[in-house]
Amino acid sequence: MNRISPFLVGLVFGLGLCLSGMTEPTKVLGFLGGGRAMKQTIAFVMGGAVVVAFVAFRIAIRRGSSLSGGHLHLPVAQAIDARLVAGSLIFGVGWGLVGLCPGPAIVDVGYLDGHAALFVLSMAVGMGLYGTLAAVPAKPAGELAIDDG
Amino acid sequence: MIDWIHFTPGSALAGGLLIGLAAAWLILQHGHVLGASGLLGGLVPPREGDWPWRAEAILGLIAAPLVARFLFNAHPPTIAAGWAMLVVGGLLVGFGTRLANGCTSGHGVCGLARISPRSFAATVIFMAAGFLTVFLLRHIL
Numbered sequence: 001m002n003r004i005s006p007f008l009v010g011l012v013f014g015l016g017l018c019l020s021g022m023t024e025p026t027k028v029l030g031f032l033g034g035g036r037a038m039k040q041t042i043a044f045v046m047g048g049a050v051v052v053a054f055v056a057f058r059i060a061i062r063r064g065s066s067l068s069g070g071h072l073h074l075p076v077a078q079a080i081d082a083r084l085v086a087g088s089l090i091f092g093v094g095w096g097l098v099g100l101c102p103g104p105a106i107v108d109v110g111y112l113d114g115h116a117a118l119f120v121l122s123m124a125v126g127m128g129l130y131g132t133l134a135a136v137p138a139k140p141a142g143e144l145a146i147d148d149g
Numbered sequence: 150m151i152d153w154i155h156f157t158p159g160s161a162l163a164g165g166l167l168i169g170l171a172a173a174w175l176i177l178q179h180g181h182v183l184g185a186s187g188l189l190g191g192l193v194p195p196r197e198g199d200w201p202w203r204a205e206a207i208l209g210l211i212a213a214p215l216v217a218r219f220l221f222n223a224h225p226p227t228i229a230a231g232w233a234m235l236v237v238g239g240l241l242v243g244f245g246t247r248l249a250n251g252c253t254s255g256h257g258v259c260g261l262a263r264i265s266p267r268s269f270a271a272t273v274i275f276m277a278a279g280f281l282t283v284f285l286l287r288h289i290l
Contacts, residue, residue, distance in 0.1 A: 005178055006202040010209020011216065013171035013183065013254075018217035020164025021157065024226050030155060032276075032283040037155035044158045046257060048165025049172065053183075053262035056173030066180030073181050074263075077250065080270045087249025088256075088271040092278020094241030096286070098230045101253040102246060103185030105239075106207060108226050110214040115228035119239040120189075126243025127186075128193040134247075 014107045020045040023107050025099030032096055160221075172259050175206075182263075184255025185210070186246035249275075 021027045022045060031038035060072055077084075095101050100108065100119055108116030172183040179202065188210075191203045217223035230238065246252040249271050251260060256275075260268020 004205075005174070006205040007209040007212075009171050009175045009179075009183070010188075010206035010211075011213055012167055012174065012209075013185075013206075014210040014213025015217055015220070016164045016167030016169075016171060017210075018164070018213055018223045019167060019221060020161050022164070023214075024224070025228050025230070027155075029283055032279040033287060034280065034284075035155055040156050041158065041161045044161035045165040045168070046261075048162045049168040049258045050165075050262045052166055052169025053172040053176075053259055054264075056169075056176050057259070057263050060176045060180070063177075066176070067178050068180070070180045072176070075182065075250070075260075075265070075267075078265075078267055080267050084249050084267060084271055085274060087245045087247070088274035089278045090241050090245030091249060091252060092245070092275035093282045094238040094243075094245060095253075095275065096279040096282025097234055097241070098228070098238035100228070100238070100242070101185070102189060102242060103210065103252070103254050105242075106185060106189065106210045107213050108228070110211040111225040113226060113228060115230065115232075115235055116226065118232060119228075119230075119235045119242075122236045122239025123243035124189060124193050126240040126245075127190045127247050128243075129240070130244045130247035131190075131193060 013103065014110070016049070017104050017107050022101075023104040023111075025104075027099075028101075028104070029096075029099040032099070168254070168258060169262075172254070172262070176259075182255060182259045184251050184259060186243075186252040187250075187255055190243075190247050245275075 017023050021041065027038060031042045060066070064072070066072060098119060100116070102123060105116055105120050105123060109120055175181050175183045188203045188206050192200055214223060251268065251271060256268040256271040261272065
């Protein structure tokens, strides 16, 4: 069960992204372009997801451990610092350029779409580049390894 | 007037609930916060003992369209961006989400569900940057 479960988590996540239309850049760009109907649609996607996740996090935090007996890997960072602001700005610009954020981009690779594959490959390079740069400066490495998403 | 072509509340809500279910499953069963950029970021480079579950979840994401085509009539995406835009966009998304430690799923869904002010700030900022970028692309350039 524990072997197959992460795969199923990804599958359910991906099905949700497909069904909600988030894997379609023209839809997402319609939302980012200010279309009212698209804004309302995205509100339904995020609203539905947040409500279910909210209940789950409540239960998980009350339990204090996962069902497989391990720790909860909850993010410890709380500061709204320059890294968060700059990173979110950079991410938002890339999102607006193409209309893909990481989850939907990975799902679209499954449609055997070459554009999506190139985007995901570039994304992985960007992540690797960050890892390389982050390893150099004085920041302690532990601060960087947070499972925020 | 309701714009029913672009306003699709049924599939949006159902899809959202599935995304929430995936996040619920991962935190309850495995104790991890669901986030697509974290899944992939944890693989470049892979860390000892931490990478298999991430790789499995990514494979699940990639397998989703196959199942989606079977379950409901899912259409392949139309990605209009040219290759230069895809490379630049991908680099920015990859770098930015690692710097901010999260993306639409990690901050936008799980962070908001955890009522994290940090994730709320991230979500407002990346959405604002997305709005502004699309506006500039359409009206200025």
